Amino acid sequence: MKKESVCEILDLGRSLVGGYIGRFEYPWQALEDLGDEILRIGDYLPSEQYKRVSEDVWISKDAVVSETAYLGGPLIVCRGAEIRHAAFIRGNAVIGDGAVVGNSTELKNCVLFESVQVPHYNYVGDSILGYGAHLGAGAVTSNLRSDKKKVVIHFEDENTETGMKKLGAIVGDGADIGCGAVLCPGAVVGKNTVVYPLSIVRGTVDSDRIYKRYGDITERR
Numbered sequence: 358m359k360k361e362s363v364c365e366i367l368d369l370g371r372s373l374v375g376g377y378i379g380r381f382e383y384p385w386q387a388l389e390d391l392g393d394e395i396l397r398i399g400d401y402l403p404s405e406q407y408k409r410v411s412e413d414v415w416i417s418k419d420a421v422v423s424e425t426a427y428l429g430g431p432l433i434v435c436r437g438a439e440i441r442h443a444a445f446i447r448g449n450a451v452i453g454d455g456a457v458v459g460n461s462t463e464l465k466n467c468v469l470f471e472s473v474q475v476p477h478y479n480y481v482g483d484s485i486l487g488y489g490a491h492l493g494a495g496a497v498t499s500n501l502r503s504d505k506k507k508v509v510i511h512f513e514d515e516n517t518e519t520g521m522k523k524l525g526a527i528v529g530d531g532a533d534i535g536c537g538a539v540l541c542p543g544a545v546v547g548k549n550t551v552v553y554p555l556s557i558v559r560g561t562v563d564s565d566r567i568y569k570r571y572g573d574i575t576e577r578r
Contacts, residue, residue: 358547358561360512366529366548366564371471371488373398373435374451378468384485384527385510385519388466392449395431406436413448426458441476453488467525484525484540493536493554498525502542510543511560519543529564 363383369375377394378387387394399415407415413430416422422440429448434440437455444458449466452458456469459476467481470488475481477494484498500523502508508524510517526540529547534540535554546552547564556570 358512358545358563359514360517362547362563363512363527363545363561366527366545367470367485367487368530371530372451372453372468373433374468375470378485383517385521385524387468388483388485388524389521391451391466391468392431395433395449395451399431399433402433407433435471466523470530482525483521483523484527486526486528487530487532487548489531490528490534491532492534493538495536496534496538496540498540498544499542500525508543510545512545513561526558 367384369379374394378384381387396413402415407417409415411430414428414432416434417436419436420434420438423442425442426440426444428446431448432446432450434452435454438452439457441459443461445463447465450464451468453469453471453473455471456473457476462475462479465482468485470486472489473486474491479492480497482498482500508519508521510519524543526544531549532546534552537554538552538556541559544558545561547562549564550562550566552558552568553570556568558568562568
C-alpha cells in the first residue's frame with residue numbers, strides 16, 4: 358500500500374467523528390486528541406436520542422448495553438450499538454451505529470465505525486476500525502512496540518514516523534481479521550481484505566487482498 362492510499366480505506370460518512378478524522382492528513386493523527394473531540398461532540402448530541410449517563414459518557418437510547426459492561430469516558434455509544442457482557446471500555450472511544458462490542462472485549466482510545474464487530478475477547482487500542490470491519494475471536498491490535506520506541510508505519514514506497522508511542526491499527530471498511538490474528542503497531546489493512554486466522558500483520562496490506570498466515574498475500578477475487 359502506498360502512503361496516499363490510507364486515506365481511501367475509510368468511508369468517513371460512516372462515523373460520528375468522520376468529519377473530525379477528515380481534518381487530518383492521515384487517520385491515525387486523529388487519535389491523539391480524540392478524547393477532547395468526544396467531549397466537544399457530546400454536548401451537542403440530541404437529548405431525544407442520547408442519554409448522558411455520567412459526566413463524559415453518552416449512550417443512544419436504543420443501544421443495548423449489558424449491566425456488567427464497564428463504560429469509561431469519554432465515550433459515545435451510537436444508535437443501535439450492542440455492548441455485551443463484561444466488555445471493558447477504558448475511555449476515549451466512539452462506538453458507531455450498529456456496532457457490536459462483545460464478551461470481555463477491551464477498547465481504549467479508538468473509533469469503531471458503523472457496523473463494526475469485535476464480538477469475542479478482542480483488544481482494540483489506539484486504533485480505527487472502518488465500516489463493517491470484523492475481528493474474529495481473540496484477534497487484537499497491538500499498540501506498543503516491545504522496545505517502547507515510537508511507531509513507524511511501513512508503506513510500500515516509504516516509512517512514516519508517526520511520533521506516537523502508542524498506535525494500534527487502521528483497518529479499512531469491510532476488512533475481516535481472522536481468529537487469533539495480531540495486528541502489530543502501525544499495521545494498516547485495506548478495504549475488504551481478509552486476514553487469515555493466527556496471522557501476524559506488520560506494515561501495510563492493500564485493499565481486496567487475502568493475507569495468509571506467513572505473509573503470503575494474494576488478490577481477493
